[in-house]
Amino acid sequence: MTEMVYGAIPARDGEPVIPKWWRTVDKVTLGCVLGLFGMGLLLGFAASPPLAERNGLPPFYYVERQAMFAVLALAAMFGASLMSPNRVRRFGVLGFFAAFAALALLPVLGTDFGKGAIRWYSLGIASVQPSEFMKPVFIVTAAWLMAAAQEINGPPGKMFSFGLMVIIVGILVMQPDFGQASLILFGxxxxxxxxxxxxxxxxxxxxxxxxxxxxxxxxxxHFARRIDGFLNPEVDPTTQLGYAANAIREGGFFGVGVGEGTVKMNLPDAHTDFIIAVAAEEYGLILVLIIIALYASVVLRSFSRLMKERDPFIRLAGTGLASVFGVQAMINMGVAVRLLPAKGMTLPFVSYGGSSLIAGGLLVGMLLALTRSRPQNEIGQMLAGRAREGRS
Incomplete structure (x- = not known):
């Protein structure tokens, strides 16, 4: 009856999965994400060869590994974007239990790779950082609990989500991993x-x-050193922050030229936490602004589509996923220009790192799934249009 009155477009029963996905997915967001993957490979060619040389590896060792991780991340993103909101919720809840168990077992089975924080599982040929995967699945689980609390006689989901957040943040702080803890808290x-x-x-x-x-x-x-370094008005030019700040100044508007930068020679994390400094030095402010525009487009497009949603779970989960994605990028770039204390956080899809890339693919894939066009969106738009016509 509703369809007859308001003229909603009926669902296309039996439509193949891929054409339906292409018709309903946000192509602008998808294009921006693919652009970020491309930026990551481009900057990987610039930033990683010096590190590979220092470690006695082939020049493009890290680029090849990043390309492999990017393929896995794209596969994860595509697979997650095919899911319905109900499947996103089920996947998120099951994934949360798996990620929680992995985090809890880190003190027993994890390793620090000499970095002073036990955050990884060593798999021999690669490593896994559970906190990267915890972010998207916790957001989805917390959104499910909060949405359930809005139902009549629903459970105290907000309180449950608060309890889970406190436990996870506590585990991350004990590693210590204040960066991931702050993202969980913010989301x-x-x-x-x-x-x-x-x-x-x-x-x-x-x-x-x-x-x-x-x-x-x-x-x-560990925490005090980072805060003191941030508050100190004098930056030691031999620290990572000093090298990054100098590289950004040297790059100027157009950069010093492809392959002409020097910051990658001095920074051990040039291919990960400080990849934006490499971009600023070699390609200048222009490329940095393009990267910022790509992140902003993903977040703003997602918010725009989520505003049309009536399902509380979709609104909450999508808002949380988009916010965490955007804020992680903002924190990474803010650290490089000394707007924020050092956090040890990657730039999504641009920095090198298997866990970061694949978990980011899952996060954006679920965001794409939640922001796909659905029939109720069209009905809501028609109702709003008829209401405006009635007032005029």
Whole structure:
């Protein structure tokens, strides 16, 4: 009856999966993500050969591995984007239990690779960082709990999601991994705000975070060193932040030229945490602005499509996924220009790293699945249009 009255376009029963996916997926977001993958390979050619030479490896060893990880990430993104919202929810909840178990077992089975934080499982030919996979599945699980709380006689989902967030953040802080902990906290906070949290409660949570930060500063040498380095007005030119800041200044508007940069020779993390410094030095501000525009387009396009959704779970999960994706990029680039303390966080799809690329592919794949066009979107648009015509 609704379709007869409002003229909604009926679902195309029996339509093949791939044509239906192509018809409903956000092609602009998809194109921006593919552009970021391309940027990652381009900058990998610039940043990784010096590191490979220092490690006695073939010049393009890391580029080849990044290409392999990119293929796996694209496969994960494509597979996740084919899922329905219900399957995204089931996958997220099951994935959350797996990621939680992997995080809990890190102190026993994990390794630090000499970096002072036990964050990885060594698989011999590669390593896995569970916290990267925890981000998207926790967002989906928390969104499911918050959406369930909005139902009549629903469970106290907001309280359950808060408890899970506290436990996960606590585990990550003990590694220590303050960067991933802050992303988990931020993603949960955005969803909690969208779900209708009272401002007083959000202010109280912000106060608790400040107290926790002060406690970490007083009791963690790792955390204190990074904060002190950020607050120090004088930057040691021999540190990673010093090299990155100098590279960005040298690059100027058009860059020093392809292959002419020197920051990749001095930075051990030039291909990961400070890849944007390589981009700024060799290609200049122009390429950096293009990269920023690609991230902003993904986030803003996702928000635009989510505003048309009526399903609380889709709105909350999509908002959380898009927010975490955008903020991670913002933090990485903010660290490189000393707007934020060092976090040890990758630039999504651009930095080298298997766990980061594949987990990012899952995150964006689920975001694409949640923002695909659905019949209720068209009905909502028609209702809104008829309402505007009635008022005029």
């Amino acid at each position: 949960w906070g955005v969803m909690y705000f969208v779900a209708g949290a009272p401002m007083l409660l959000l202010v109280a949570i912000a106060g608790l975070v400040s107290v926790g930060g002060f406690f970490a500063y007083e009791n963690s040498d």
